[in-house]
Amino acid sequence: MSKTTLVTRGRATARAVAALLGSALLLAACSQDLGPSGSAAPPPETAAVGEATGQKPAPFDGAEPVKIAIVQNSGAGDYFQQWTNGARQQAQALGMEIQVYDAQADNARQATDMQTAIGSGVDAIIVDHGQSDTMCPLINDGLTAGLPVVIYDVEISACAPEAVETAQDDANLASLILDKMSEDIGPNQPVGYVNVLGIAPLDRRNAVWEQVRAQNAWDQKFFVGEFTNSVATDNAQLVDAALKANPGVAGIFAPYDELTKGTVSAVQQNNLQSQIKVYGVDISTADIEVMTAEGSPWVATATTDPNAIGAAVVRVTALELAEQLDSREVVFPGTLVTQDLLKQNGIQNLDQLRAKLPELNMTGVATADWIPVVSF
Numbered sequence: 001m002s003k004t005t006l007v008t009r010g011r012a013t014a015r016a017v018a019a020l021l022g023s024a025l026l027l028a029a030c031s032q033d034l035g036p037s038g039s040a041a042p043p044p045e046t047a048a049v050g051e052a053t054g055q056k057p058a059p060f061d062g063a064e065p066v067k068i069a070i071v072q073n074s075g076a077g078d079y080f081q082q083w084t085n086g087a088r089q090q091a092q093a094l095g096m097e098i099q100v101y102d103a104q105a106d107n108a109r110q111a112t113d114m115q116t117a118i119g120s121g122v123d124a125i126i127v128d129h130g131q132s133d134t135m136c137p138l139i140n141d142g143l144t145a146g147l148p149v150v151i152y153d154v155e156i157s158a159c160a161p162e163a164v165e166t167a168q169d170d171a172n173l174a175s176l177i178l179d180k181m182s183e184d185i186g187p188n189q190p191v192g193y194v195n196v197l198g199i200a201p202l203d204r205r206n207a208v209w210e211q212v213r214a215q216n217a218w219d220q221k222f223f224v225g226e227f228t229n230s231v232a233t234d235n236a237q238l239v240d241a242a243l244k245a246n247p248g249v250a251g252i253f254a255p256y257d258e259l260t261k262g263t264v265s266a267v268q269q270n271n272l273q274s275q276i277k278v279y280g281v282d283i284s285t286a287d288i289e290v291m292t293a294e295g296s297p298w299v300a301t302a303t304t305d306p307n308a309i310g311a312a313v314v315r316v317t318a319l320e321l322a323e324q325l326d327s328r329e330v331v332f333p334g335t336l337v338t339q340d341l342l343k344q345n346g347i348q349n350l351d352q353l354r355a356k357l358p359e360l361n362m363t364g365v366a367t368a369d370w371i372p373v374v375s376f
Contacts, residue, residue: 047089047307047374054369057322059123060094067097068317069117072128073110074102075231078284079257079306082350083128086310086376093372094318105229107134114138124148124317131198136160150317152309155200157329164320166313166330168304170201173281173334174208174255177302180336181279184299185251187216192246192276194239194254194263196227205255205281221246225259235262236269243270250276257282257301261290264298273297282306283337285349292342300338305350305360307376308332315366315373322368330366335359350376 059066070087074080084100091098101117103110110130117125118141125142127135127149136159142149149163156163185191193209195202213220222242228234235258243249243266252267254260260280267276273295280287283303291298309332319325335357347353354360354376361375 047086047093047311047376049093050363050373050375052370052372056370057324059321060318060370065095065097066124066318066321067099067122068124068126068314069099069101069120069122070126070128071110071114071117071130072100072102073105073107073130074128075105075227075229075258078286079282080128082284082306083310086305086307086312086374087126087314088310089307089374089376090311090314093374094314096314096318103130105227107131110134111138114142118142118145118147122147124150124321126150126152126313126317127154128152128313129199130154132156132159132200139163148317148320150313150320152313153199153201155203161328164316164325164328164330166316167204167332168201168309169331169333170204171208173302173304174205175212176334176336177255177279177281177300178208178212178253180300180302180338181251181253181277182212182216184277187218189216189218189250190221190246190248191218192239192242192249192252192263193220193223194225194235194252194259195223195256196225196259199227202256209253209255221249225254231256231258232262232265235259236265239263239266240269243267243272243276251279252276253279255281257284257287260298260301261287264290264296267297283350283353288342288347288349288353291339292348296339298339300336302334302336303360304332304334304362305354305376307350308360308362311374311376312362312366315371318371319366319368324368332362332365333359 101113103113111134125147132155135154136156139149139160143162151163152166224238224242252263254263257280263278267273276297277299278297280301283301316330345356363373363375367373
């Protein structure tokens with residue numbers, strides 16, 4: 001998409017209005033700086049910080065720190081913790097102050113969090129995940145208040161085109177992993193599918209699944225999945241029931257690592273790990289442990305590094321604040337990681353995987369000479 005003109009209603013006026021709203025909404029800020037478990041977020045892990053050589057543009061050249069809010073709707077698992085860690089590390093490197101609100105799979109709570117963030121006096125807002133129908137009106141409220149709003153993994157192109165939309169390249173991720181699945185199991189096979197529609201990245205991955213499934217003439221025996229605050233545990237039960245009702249499945253696609261881990265658990269509970277191959281999306285140290293365990297059916301995943309994604313989204317926000325962003329849409333490329341690669345290289349954690357696949361750091365994405373880029 002080409003760059004559109006930012007909403008420019010006076011930011012000084014917006015800040016005055018925000019100050020009045022802030023006191024009225026203060027009581028709603030109870031989710032601020034909470035992690036997925038509801039406890040205080042842990043201190044950010046240490047990242048390497050690159051050198052910035054350029055002169056800082058406004059508003060980063062002033063005496064007061066730039067303030068941003070992240071309005072997040074996380075699920076279970078460490079993906080969101082890593083994403084937020086990356087965002088915190090990059091914000092710190094830029095000298096930004098950051099507030100994090102986490103609705104933890106509660107759409108109504110995210111709406112309240114967004115209202116609070118708009119009235120909190122921040123300079124910009126990042127919306128991380130969420131439902132379009134819930135968040136689009138509030139995203140437009142933020143834009144109307146003069147705040148740049150950067151979106152990650154919420155479909156807003158039709159309803160809030162002036163916001164900046166960022167996302168993993170979900171079509172690329174799905175193509176990478178489904179090409180591997182096609183190579184492994186071949187055409188005309190009975191398959192299972194575990195996904196949750198209505199969530200932007202999972203919808204985009206679903207579109208590729210439908211194409212590849214048709215091309216391979218796969219016989220989809222079941223389609224289950226739900227998004228909860230205990231995704232792996234809850235979906236393990238769904239997949240367990242589906243496997244019992246549909247014997248003979250050769251492969252299962254579960255395009256989100258918590259869905260994948262729940263699928264792996266169900267396959268193992270039914271002692272089918274020698275018969276069924278599981279294909280996922282996303283990676284973490286915990287995922288690597290599952291993939292490399294003896295007899296694991298999880299044979300491949302397509303992924304970005306969530307730490308690097310969180311950092312890149314903050315850099316996009318910084319560029320938007322500096323009026324140096326030349327697009328309303330920024331996508332982040334993926335990488336295929338196989339069980340064979342992990343085992344053959346003795347990879348046990350994300351640090352070792354990054355050393356083997358340095359492209360996961362994405363240090364050349366969404367940057368400028370005045371931005372100290374973090375890497376993990």
